[in-house]
Each structure stands twice: as C-alpha cells, then as structure tokens.
Amino acid sequence: xxxxxxxxxxxxxxxxxxxxxxxxxxxxxxxxxxxxxxxxxxxxxxxxxxxxxxxxxxxxxxxxxxxxxxxxxxxxxxxxxxxxxxxxxxxxxxxxxxxxxxxxxxxxxxxxxxxxxxxxxxxxxxxxxxxxxxxxxxxxxxxxxxxxxxxxxxxxxxxxxxxxxxxxxxxxxxxxxxxxxxxxxxxxxxxxxxxxxxxxxxxxxxxxxxxxxxxxxx
Amino acid sequence: xxxxxxxxxxxxxxxxxxxxxxxxxxxxxxxxxxxxxxxxxxxxxxxxxxxxxxxxxxxxxxxxxxxxxxxxxxxxxxxxxxxxxxxxxxxxxxxxxxxxxxxxxxxxxxxxxxxxxxxxxxxxxxxxxxxxxxxxxxxxxxxxxxxxxxxxxxxxxxxxxxxxxxxxxxxxxxxxxxxxxxxxxxxxxxxxxxxxxxxxxxxxxxxxxxxxxxxxxx
Amino acid sequence: xxxxxxxxxxxxxxxxxxxxxxxxxxxxxxxxxxxxxxxxxxxxxxxxxxxxxxxxxxxxxxxxxxxxxxxxxxxxxxxxxxxxxxxxxxxxxxxxxxxxxxxxxxxxxxxxxxxxxxxxxxxxxxxxxxxxxxxxxxxxxxxxxxxxxxxxxxxxxxxxxxxxxxxxxxxxxxxxxxxxxxxxxxxxxxxxxxxxxxxxxxxxxxxxxxxxxxxxxx
Amino acid sequence: xxxxxxxxxxxxxxxxxxxxxxxxxxxxxxxxxxxxxxxxxxxxxxxxxxxxxxxxxxxxxxxxxxxxxxxxxxxxxxxxxxxxxxxxxxxxxxxxxxxxxxxxxxxxxxxxxxxxxxxxxxxxxxxxxxxxxxxxxxxxxxxxxxxxxxxxxxxxxxxxxxxxxxxxxxxxxxxxxxxxxxxxxxxxxxxxxxxxxxxxxxxxxxxxxxxxxxxxxx
DNA sequence: GGATAACCGAGACGGTACGTCTTGTCTTAAA
DNA sequence: TTTAAGACAAGACGTACCGTCTCGGTTATCC
Numbered sequence: 001x002x003x004x005x006x007x008x009x010x011x012x013x014x015x016x017x018x019x020x021x022x023x024x025x026x027x028x029x030x031x032x033x034x035x036x037x038x039x040x041x042x043x044x045x046x047x048x049x050x051x052x053x054x055x056x057x058x059x060x061x062x063x064x065x066x067x068x069x070x071x072x073x074x075x076x077x078x079x080x081x082x083x084x085x086x087x088x089x090x091x092x093x094x095x096x097x098x099x100x101x102x103x104x105x106x107x108x109x110x111x112x113x114x115x116x117x118x119x120x121x122x123x124x125x126x127x128x129x130x131x132x133x134x135x136x137x138x139x140x141x142x143x144x145x146x147x148x149x150x151x152x153x154x155x156x157x158x159x160x161x162x163x164x165x166x167x168x169x170x171x172x173x174x175x176x177x178x179x180x181x182x183x184x185x186x187x188x189x190x191x192x193x194x195x196x197x198x199x200x201x202x203x204x205x206x207x208x209x210x211x212x213x214x215x216x217x218x
Numbered sequence: 219x220x221x222x223x224x225x226x227x228x229x230x231x232x233x234x235x236x237x238x239x240x241x242x243x244x245x246x247x248x249x250x251x252x253x254x255x256x257x258x259x260x261x262x263x264x265x266x267x268x269x270x271x272x273x274x275x276x277x278x279x280x281x282x283x284x285x286x287x288x289x290x291x292x293x294x295x296x297x298x299x300x301x302x303x304x305x306x307x308x309x310x311x312x313x314x315x316x317x318x319x320x321x322x323x324x325x326x327x328x329x330x331x332x333x334x335x336x337x338x339x340x341x342x343x344x345x346x347x348x349x350x351x352x353x354x355x356x357x358x359x360x361x362x363x364x365x366x367x368x369x370x371x372x373x374x375x376x377x378x379x380x381x382x383x384x385x386x387x388x389x390x391x392x393x394x395x396x397x398x399x400x401x402x403x404x405x406x407x408x409x410x411x412x413x414x415x416x417x418x419x420x421x422x423x424x425x426x427x428x429x430x431x432x433x434x435x436x
Numbered sequence: 437x438x439x440x441x442x443x444x445x446x447x448x449x450x451x452x453x454x455x456x457x458x459x460x461x462x463x464x465x466x467x468x469x470x471x472x473x474x475x476x477x478x479x480x481x482x483x484x485x486x487x488x489x490x491x492x493x494x495x496x497x498x499x500x501x502x503x504x505x506x507x508x509x510x511x512x513x514x515x516x517x518x519x520x521x522x523x524x525x526x527x528x529x530x531x532x533x534x535x536x537x538x539x540x541x542x543x544x545x546x547x548x549x550x551x552x553x554x555x556x557x558x559x560x561x562x563x564x565x566x567x568x569x570x571x572x573x574x575x576x577x578x579x580x581x582x583x584x585x586x587x588x589x590x591x592x593x594x595x596x597x598x599x600x601x602x603x604x605x606x607x608x609x610x611x612x613x614x615x616x617x618x619x620x621x622x623x624x625x626x627x628x629x630x631x632x633x634x635x636x637x638x639x640x641x642x643x644x645x646x647x648x649x650x651x652x653x654x
Numbered sequence: 655x656x657x658x659x660x661x662x663x664x665x666x667x668x669x670x671x672x673x674x675x676x677x678x679x680x681x682x683x684x685x686x687x688x689x690x691x692x693x694x695x696x697x698x699x700x701x702x703x704x705x706x707x708x709x710x711x712x713x714x715x716x717x718x719x720x721x722x723x724x725x726x727x728x729x730x731x732x733x734x735x736x737x738x739x740x741x742x743x744x745x746x747x748x749x750x751x752x753x754x755x756x757x758x759x760x761x762x763x764x765x766x767x768x769x770x771x772x773x774x775x776x777x778x779x780x781x782x783x784x785x786x787x788x789x790x791x792x793x794x795x796x797x798x799x800x801x802x803x804x805x806x807x808x809x810x811x812x813x814x815x816x817x818x819x820x821x822x823x824x825x826x827x828x829x830x831x832x833x834x835x836x837x838x839x840x841x842x843x844x845x846x847x848x849x850x851x852x853x854x855x856x857x858x859x860x861x862x863x864x865x866x867x868x869x870x871x872x
Numbered sequence: 873g874g875a876t877a878a879c880c881g882a883g884a885c886g887g888t889a890c891g892t893c894t895t896g897t898c899t900t901a902a903a
Numbered sequence: 904t905t906t907a908a909g910a911c912a913a914g915a916c917g918t919a920c921c922g923t924c925t926c927g928g929t930t931a932t933c934c
Contacts, residue, residue, distance in 0.1 A: 040906075058357035063894055072907045077896065134411055135356035138349045139276035148412055179424040186404035193352055193407070194366055206397040214432030253926070255884070281915055290886045295917065473880070494793035499920055508881045513922065570847055571792035574785045575712035584848055615860040622840035625847070629788055630802055642833040650868030689900070691910065717889055726912045731891065 043069040044076055048090050053125045057132040062086075084136045084143030087129060088150065094126040098157060106165035106216065110184075110208035113161055115199065117188055122197045131192055151185070158184050165216075172217045180215060254297065261287040262294055267308050271343050275350040280304070302354045302361030305347060306368065312344040316375060324383035324434065328402075328426035331379055333417065335406055340415045349410055369403070376402050383434075390435045398433060472515065479505040480512055484526050489561050493568040498522075520572045520579030523565060524586065530562040534593060542601035542652060546620075546644035549597055551635065553624055558633045567628055587621070594620050601652075608653045616651060690733065697723040698730055702744050707779050711786040716740070738790045738797030741783060742804065748780040752811060760819035760870065764838075764862035767815055769853065771842055776851045785846055805839070812838050819870075826871045834869060 047069035052060050062083060066073045080086045098116040103109050121127030133150075137143040158181050165171050187207060191197055265287035270278050280301060284291045298304040316334040321327050339345030351368075355361040376399050383389050405425060409415055483505035488496050498519060502509045516522045534552040539545050557563030569586075573579040594617050601607050623643060627633055701723035706714050716737065720727045734740045752770040757763050775781030787804075791797040812835050819825050841861060845851055 056357065061894060062896085066907090070907075072909075073896075074898080074908090075906065078905085082896090131356050135353040137411065138353035139274065144413060151412065174427075176424040176428070179421055179428065182408060182421075183401060183405055183425065183428070186406075186408035187401055188404070189408050189411070190400060190404035193355070194369065195362060203397050203400075206394040207401065209392075210394070210397065210401070210432040211428075212432075214428040214430075218436070253884075258885070279915055280917085284886090288886075290888090291916090292887090292918075292920095293885060296884075300917090472878095476880070492793065497920055498922085502881095506881075508883080509922080510882095510924080511880065514879085518922090567792050571789040573847065574789035575710065580849060587848065610863075612860040612864070615857050615864065618844060618857075619837060619841055619861065619864070622842070622844035623837055624840070625844050626836060626840035629791065629843070630805065631798060639833050639836070642830040643837065645828075646830070646833065646837070646868040647864075648868075650864040650866075654872070689910075691899095694911070715889055716891085720912095724912075726914080727890090728892075728894095728913095729911060732910080736891090 040069070040071055040075060041079065044071050044079075044086075045090055045093060047071075048086050049093070049125055049129070052087075052090070052128055052132065056128065057135060060132065081142065082140060084133065084140045084146060087133050087136060087143075088146050091126060091129045091133060091150075094124055094129070096120065096126075096157070100157070100160065102164060105212070106161070106168075106170050107208045107212035109161045109164065110211055111201075111204045113158065113184075114188070114204040114207060115201070118191070118197050118199060118204070121188075121192055122199075127192055127197060134189070134193065155181055155185075162215075170212075170216045172215055175215050180211070183211065258287075258289055258293055259297065262289050262304070263308055263311060265289075266304050267311070267343055267347070270305075270308070270346055270350065274346065275353060278305075278350065299360065300358065302351065302358045302364060305351050305354060306361075306364050309344060309347045309351060309368075312342055312347065314338065314344075314375070318375070318378065320382060323430070324379070324386075324388050325426045325430035327379045327382065328429060329419075329422045331376065331402075332406065332422040332425060333419070336409070336415050336417060336422070339406075339410055340417075345410055345415060352407070352411065373399055373403075380433075388430075388434045390433055393433050398429070401429065476505070476507055476511055477515065480507050480515075480522070481526055481529060483507075484522050485529070485561055485565070488523075488526070488564055488568065492564065493571060496523075496568065517578065518576065520569065520576045520582060523569050523572060523579075524582050527562060527565045527569060527586075530560055530565065532556065532562075532593070536593070536596065538600060541648070542597070542604075542606050543644045543648035545597045545600065546647055547637075547640045549594065549620075550624070550640040550643060551637070554627070554633050554635060554640070557624075557628055558635075563628055563633060570625070570629065591617055591621075598651075606648075606652045608651055611651050616647070619647065694723075694725055694729055695733065698725050698740075699744055699747060701725075702740050703747070703779055703783070706741075706744070706782055706786065710782065711789060714741075714786065735796065736794065738787065738794045738800060741787050741790060741797075742800050745780060745783045745787060745804075748778055748783065750774065750780075750811070754811070754814065756818060759866070760815070760822075760824050761862045761866035763815045763818065764865055765855075765858045767812065767838075768842065768858040768861060769855070772845070772851050772853060772858070775842075775846055776853075781846055781851060788843070788847065809835055809839075816869075824866075824870045826869055829869050834865070837865065 044065060048060070048065045051064055051068055055064070060083070062073060062076055065071075065086070066076055076086065080089065097120060099112065100116065101109075101112060103112055121130065133143060133147055137147040159177060162171070162175075162177060162180065166175070191200075262283060266278070266283045269282055269286055273282070278301070280291060280294055283289075283304070284294055294304065298307065315338065316331065318334065319327075319330060321330055339348065351361060351365055355365040377395060380389070380393075380395060380398065384393070480501060484496070484501045487500055487504055491500070496519070498509060498512055501507075501522070502512055512522065516525065533556060534549065536552070537545075537548060539548055557566065569579060569583055573583040595613065598607070598611075598613060598616065602611070627636075698719060702714070702719045705718055705722055709718070714737070716727060716730055719725075719740070720730055730740065734743065751774060752767065754770065755763075755766060757766055775784065787797060787801055791801040813831060816825070816829075816831060816834065820829070845854075
C-alpha cells in the first residue's frame with residue numbers, strides 16, 4: 001500500500017547512482033545533486049521513525065528530524081508539507097503483517113483479526129505513529145484529509161473477513177458492510193487512543209461474538 | 219458529570235464577597251485575594267472556550283487564553299497544569315443535554331442516543347473540545363490519564379440504555395456490558411475524530427439494529 | 437548614622453511589648469497590632485541581608501526576602517517603597533568599623549583609611565550591599581536620590597582625616613575639600629564596582645602619597 | 655577602540671550581497687541566509703540604543719529590543735548572550751570624540767580631558783549606556799568580566815595625557831601611572847553614577863590642579 | 873471593657889520579562 | 904538545481920518577580 005510517498009512534485013526519478021566519494025559529513029551520504037535524493041528521503045523517514053519511537057509524539061519535531069537525519073529543514077519541507085505528511089509516509093512504510101488466517105467462522109476470524117491488529121500496533125512503531133496521525137489530524141486539515149483517505153485504503157483488510165463470511169453464507173441479507181467496518185475500526189481506535197492495546201483476549205472474543213451474532217443470519 | 223473540576227488545590231471556597239470598589243484595571247473584575255477568584259476562573263474558561271471555537275485546537279494557546287481573559291499566564295498555570303487540564307474543565311462545563319427518551323426497544327434507544335450525542339458534539343463546542351482532549355492525550359500523559367477517568371464517568375449514560383433493555387428482558391444472558399460500551403463509544407469517537415458527525419440516520423439505525431441483534435436473546 | 441529607617445509613615449513607636457502567646461506561624465513571631473512591629477522589621481532586614489550575602493544582588497528579590505522573613509510582601513512595601521529603600525536600610529545597619537588611627541601625617545592617615553574601608557567592604561556584607569545600591573540607583577530614581585544623600589552623610593569620615601591635616605597645618609591654602617573627597621570616594625567606588633577590593637597596600641600607599649603631595653603646602 | 659564586538663562565533667563575513675527582492679516583512683530588510691545578517695545586527699543595535707535613550711536602563715529589555723528591531727528574540731540570544739553583551743556592543747559603537755588638545759601643561763590637559771569625557775557622556779547616549787553596563791556588572795559575572803577588559807582598553811586615552819607630560823619632563827620620577835589612571839577614572843565614574851555630569855569647570859580645574867601637583871616634580 | 877482601627881501573614885491577581893523551543897521561509901555554498 | 908546548513912521573524916512555552924489588593928486574624932488603644 002501507498003509505497004509512493006506523498007510527493008507534491010510531479011514525479012522525479014528517485015534512484016540516484018551511488019556517490020563516488022564520501023563526504024566528510026555526518027553519515028557518508030553525499031549531499032545533493034539535481035535529482036531528489038532517495039538517500040535523503042530514506043534518512044529522513046528513518047530519523048522520523050526513530051525519533052517517534054524514542055521521544056514519542058510530544059518530542060517529535062521537524063527540527064529534530066532534520067538534525068537526526070543530517071538533513072536541512074527546507075529539504076523536508078520541500079518534499080513533505082508538514083508533520084502530518086511525514087508521519088503518513090512513515091506509517092506507510094510499516095509492513096502490515098496480519099495473520100489473517102481463516103478460522104472457518106466469522107467470529108473466529110474477527111477475534112483473530114483484533115488480536116493481529118492489536119499486536120501489530122503494540123509491537124511495532126505503527127501504533128504510536130498512527131496515534132500521532134490521528135492527533136495531528138485534529139489540528140491540521142491536511143492531516144485530516146490524509147487520515148480519511150488512508151482509512152479507505154486500510155478498510156479492505158477488515159472487509160476481507162466479512163467477504164469470506166458472506167461467501168460462506170453466514171451473513172444476513174441486510175448486512176451493512178460500511179457500518180460494520182466503522183464499528184470494528186472504531187473499537188480498535190478507541191483502544192489505541194487510550195493506550196489499552198493489551199492482548200485482551202476475553203474482550204476481543206466478546207466483541208467478535210457479539211458482532212458476529214449481530215450480522216449473521218438466523 | 220464531572221462536577222468537581224480538576225483542581226490542584228484541596229477545596230477552596232470560591233465565592234468571594236462583592237468587591238467594595240472597582241479597580242482601575244481592564245474589566246470590572248476585582249483583582250485578587252488569598253482565595254481563588256471565581257471571576258478569574260470563569261473568565262479564563264470562557265476565553266478558552268471561545269478561543270477554541272474560533273481558532274480551533276491549532277490556534278489554542280495558553281498565551282492567547284490569558285490575553286483574551288485579561289488574565290496573567292501564571293494565574294492559569296496556578297490552577298491548571300497545562301492545556302489539557304484547561305480543556306478538560308472547559309469540557310466539563312458543557313451541559314450534556316441528551317434526549318434520552320425511552321422508545322420502548324433497545325434498538326430505538328440506541329439510535330436515539332447516537333443521534334443525541336452526535337447532535338450534542340456537532341452543535342455545541344463540546345465536540346471540538348473533546349477532539350482536542352483526545353489529541354492532547356496523545357502527547358501529554360496527564361491528559362491521557364484524565365481522558366481515561368473521564369471515560370469512566372460518562373459511561374453510565376450509555377449504560378442506562380442497556381440497563382433499561384435488561385429490565386425489559388431483552389438482553390441475552392451472556393451480555394457483556396463493558397465491551398458493548400466500548401463498541402458504542404469507539405463508533406462515536408471515530409466519527410468525531412474524522413469529523414463525520416453529520417446526522418447519519420441510516421448509519422445510526424444500521425448500527426443500532428446490528429448491536430441490538432448482537433446482544434438480545436433470541 | 438541613619439538609625440531611623442526610611443519610614444514613609446510619620447513616626448510610630450516601633451517598640452512593641454512582647455507577645456503574650458506564640459502564633460502557630462513560622463518563627464513564633466506574633467502577628468501584628470496597630471503599631472509597626474519591630475520584630476517584623478528586624479526579620480525582614482535580617483532576611484534581606486542574609487539573602488544578599490548568599491545569592492548576591494542578582495538573586496535578591498522582595499519575593500524571596502518576604503518568604504525568608506516569614507513576612508507578607510505588603511508588609512515590606514508598607515514600610516519600604518522598593519528594593520532600594522530596603523537595601524539602604526540594610527546598609528545603614530552595618531556597623532562601620534574604621535580603624536581611624538591618627539598616624540601623624542595626612543599620607544599615613546589616607547593610606548590607613550583606604551585599607552580600613554577596603555577591609556570593611558571586603559569582610560562584611562557592606563561592600564556587596566553598597567554595590568547593589570549603586571546598581572539599583574542606575575534604574576531607580578529614588579535609589580539615586582538616596583545614594584546622593586547617603587553620600588553626604590558618609591562624607592565626614594573622610595573629611596575628618598583632612599580636618600586633622602588642616603589642624604596640623606599640612607594643607608595648602610587653596611585646598612578644595614569637596615573635590616578631594618570626590619577623588620577619594622571615586623577611587624574606592626571604582627575598586628568596589630569592578631570587585632578589586634584586595635588589600636592593595638602598594639596601590640593605597642601610592643594613592644595616599646600622590647593625594648597628599650597634591651594638597652599639602654610646599 | 656573595541657572594534658571587534660563580542661561575537662561568540664569565530665569570525666563571520668558579515669557583509670552579505672544585496673537582496674534581490676524585498677521581503678513582505680516589516681521593514682525592507684531582506685531575511686537571512688546561513689551567515690549572520692548584518693542588517694539584523696544593525697537593526698538590533700539601533701533598537702537597543704534608541705530604547706536605552708528613551709526608556710533608560712529600567713525600561714531596557716531584550717523583549718522590547720526585539721520588538722522594536724523587528725527581530726526575533728532567538729536572533730538576539732544567538733549573537734549576544736544577554737543584556738550585558740548587547741549593551742557592550744552598543745557602547746562600542748559610540749564614536750568616542752574627545753577633544754584631546756595639547757594645552758601645554760598636564761594640568762590643562764587633564765582639565766580639558768575631564769571636560770571632554772564629561773561632555774561625551776552627557777551629550778551622547780554613551781553615558782547612559784556605560785552606567786547601565788556598570789549596573790549590569792553588579793549582578794552579571796559576564797558583564798563584570800567585560801567591564802574589566804573594557805577598562806583596560808579605554809585606559810590609553812587618559813594615559814596619553816600623562817605620556818605627554820612625561821615627555822615634557824613634568825612628571826616626578828616616582829610617578830605611578832596605574833594608580834593615577836584609577837584616580838581619574840574613579841573620579842569620572844562617581845560623577846557618572848550619581849548623575850552629576852554637569853560641566854563643573856571649577857571642580858575639574860580643582861581636580862586637575864591637585865592631581866598635577868601630586869605627580870609633577872618640584 | 874467592648875469597639876475600632878491599624879497592623880500582621882498569606883497569597884492570588886494582572887502584568888512583564890526571562891531564556892528556550894519550534895515553525896516555516898529564505899539564502900548561501902558546495903556538489 | 905538540489906542539497907546540507909543554518910539564519911531569520913514570529914511567537915508559544917513555563918517560570919520568576921513585580922507591586923497591588925483582599926482576606927481573616929490579632930492586638931493596642933480609645934470611647
């Protein structure tokens with residue numbers, strides 16, 4: 001998903017040949033050239049991710065990212081229009097690993113998915129990053145926009161679970177996919193936002209049972 | 219509702235006798251005494267609320283609140299330990315008016331409650347304030363703590379709906395109140411955070427139907 | 437000298453009878469009555485002097501003096517109109533101990549006096565206090581006024597040395613006392629202000645010899 | 655005179671090429687680059703000088719200087735480490751115009767110099783600035799250090815007068831230049847600090863006569 | 873001998889300034 | 904022409920004092 005970072009510029013060839021000689025500068029990275037430097041972009045995203053992991057959203061500033069990446073602030077602002085865009089790209093880099101196993105029932109699949117997402121957010125930087133994006137979206141219109149479109153993209157992971165259920169004939173004829181997806185993501189967001197991402201098996205099972213009961217045919 | 223605002227001091231008598239003579243100062247507000255000045259506190263909370271309404275969370279700063287309230291910054295920091303505490307008090311002042319009418323069925327009650335909360339957040343400053351608190355909680359531990367305890371307090375409003383249903387004998391014996399409340403509030407939070415608080419009757423009904431089906435006995 | 441502190445009030449009897457019962461307050465000092473409390477005044481002056489000794493002029497604030505004295509700020513402002521007045525009173529409390537011995541010659545007396553004043557300023561808080569007063573006088577008109585009148589009072593100590601010389605017949609008939617006193621105090625002030633109060637015997641002797649040669653008859 | 659202002663950075667080329675286009679900002683000043691902006695430094699020093707002239711040392715604050723200069727506070731703190739450093743640079747900018755005319759005698763030269771310095775301090779901002787520096791030095795160690803080294807630099811102006819006298823053969827063989835310079839500057843400082851800089855010809859002549867008598871050979 | 877008036881401590885108040893931090897724009901020099 | 908570097912204006916941050924004002928409480932004096 002979204003493996004092309006949000007570029008305000010048309011589309012540059014990002015791959016640049018390796019530098020011939022090392023600079024005396026911070027990391028061996030050669031500075032500049034007429035194309036966008038993939039090395040720089042990577043360094044910036046790495047720095048952003050690390051910083052977020054270490055200092056949290058509170059300590060996350062463009063200033064610090066630039067310093068840590070050995071990049072100039074204008075370089076960041078040239079390619080991302082603010083914190084939010086940067087955060088989104090960082091989130092997009094996270095490899096979403098969900099153990100989307102087919103347990104045979106909607107209820108089982110749902111519980112499994114909750115566990116999976118919960119673990120993903122808990123054990124990778126993704127959770128903190130996503131929290132930050134939501135927070136940023138509350139004051140930054142562009143972040144809100146990004147968050148919304150982002151939502152649509154991630155939707156299909158959960159949707160797949162219900163598609164399987166539909167294929168099995170489990171679902172009621174009046175099943176409303178959109179609302180159901182909102183329920184699932186809302187439930188997860190709330191846990192994320194109050195930092196209650198523990199592996200609450202009982203709660204997840206309870207959730208899954210209830211949702212499954214609500215949407216399956218009798 | 220949170221009728222004890224987050225006061226760092228034990229409990230002061232906030233009511234002060236009427237000022238004898240007017241100060242030459244800005245407003246007619248009399249300045250100071252060894253007790254907390256209710257007038258100041260009110261002016262600050264009013265200013266905070268207005269500022270949030272006008273400039274949003276992005277433009278909300280202690281500096282501006284102080285200026286607008288005609289108060290000194292130290293006065294704010296004396297009684298609230300940061301943005302979050304101030305926001306919480308502002309939220310606590312909002313009169314939660316929910317048309318909690320008994321429609322006779324759980325489904326009806328649920329749909330009604332969603333409408334009611336949605337309208338409350340949409341048509342009063344409360345929604346924006348609450349969004350701000352959630353955002354603040356992502357970087358400020360104290361705000362997170364406040365948000366959590368806050369959650370517990372508001373919980374009973376939704377719980378009441380389910381208690382009525384239980385009294386009617388609608389509920390399944392395995393009904394899990396906590397999880398269900400999390401579902402409801404999660405659904406509402408998500409709508410609030412992506413600013414999709416429109417009066418989505420169809421969606422609310424769909425949600426209510428599904429939840430009701432999931433928890434009622436067959 | 438100046439043993440009546442700069443009182444803005446007409447003239448109260450400062451001595452108060454001993455309190456009958458101790459207050460639960462800080463130091464057992466009883467609080468108030470319709471007369472000025474000598475105990476409070478002393479506590480304030482003590483605190484001011486100690487604070488100046490410990491934290492220097494930079495750390496000297498009415499706030500701290502009040503806290504340390506266990507006094508209310510208004511009590512300080514009631515009896516002194518600012519830092520400067522307080523400092524002056526503190527300086528006035530310093531017992532000026534000058535070994536004003538008659539060496540038989542103007543030159544000897546002068547050198548002796550320089551040593552004496554220098555040691556006084558160096559070994560008691562007086563030097564730091566006086567420095568503070570001069571500093572304060574640069575921004576506070578009232579302090580300037582006080583400094584000027586103060587100057588007049590202290591003048592006679594040095595004048596006495598020259599009076600003795602005149603009595604001995606050492607002085608030239610065109611001797612200008614005022615200018616000479618300005619020279620002596622200026623010399624000492626400059627040393628004080630750049631904190632070069634070491635016991636510079638050679639310098640003092642050189643000064644004394646030169647001044648004496650300048651004013652004695654040939 | 656102190657032509658190298660107290661720069662914390664080694665030595666930057668302060669001159670920058672002319673701006674191509676005007677900024678929308680306050681004045682027509684173009685904004686910055688990786689070198690120190692001379693325009694900003696000048697604006698800050700101008701503002702500091704004007705502010706000191708208008709509001710005096712009491713009203714002199716970094717805050718006000720920044721506002722008046724249209725500069726950011728961090729810009730000031732980047733190049734000067736506090737009030738004192740700024741004041742010193744402002745003083746260093748004052749063109750010391752002393753009518754150092756050779757009157758033929760030490761006494762005449764001295765009187766002339768006193769008049770000259772007195773007028774300089776009285777009729778230019780220099781006097782007020784210098785008073786402020788002395789005051790600042792009483793609470794700020796760095797200012798004290800600066801004041802001391804400053805002293806050394808300015809010393810030779812007065813020294814020149816005595817050098818001329820020595821060349822004329824006026825001086826006694828035991829003449830002590832250091833002490834004498836301390837006397838002269840002490841006399842002037844004291845007058846400055848109690849704001850008695852009037853053109854006291856009589857006093858100056860008296861001073862000059864006495865000093866001259868003290869150091870000339872018989 | 874009870875009322876009164878001035879003192880006292882405490883500390884909240886509106887302000888101003890402090891020195892630091894971050895933001896987003898701009899300029900330079902190197903590559 | 905992009906880059907790293909970093910100066911810049913702007914302004915918020917949270918803290919320290921300023922000098923004023925109110926509070927209750929205490930106590931010496933005067934009716």
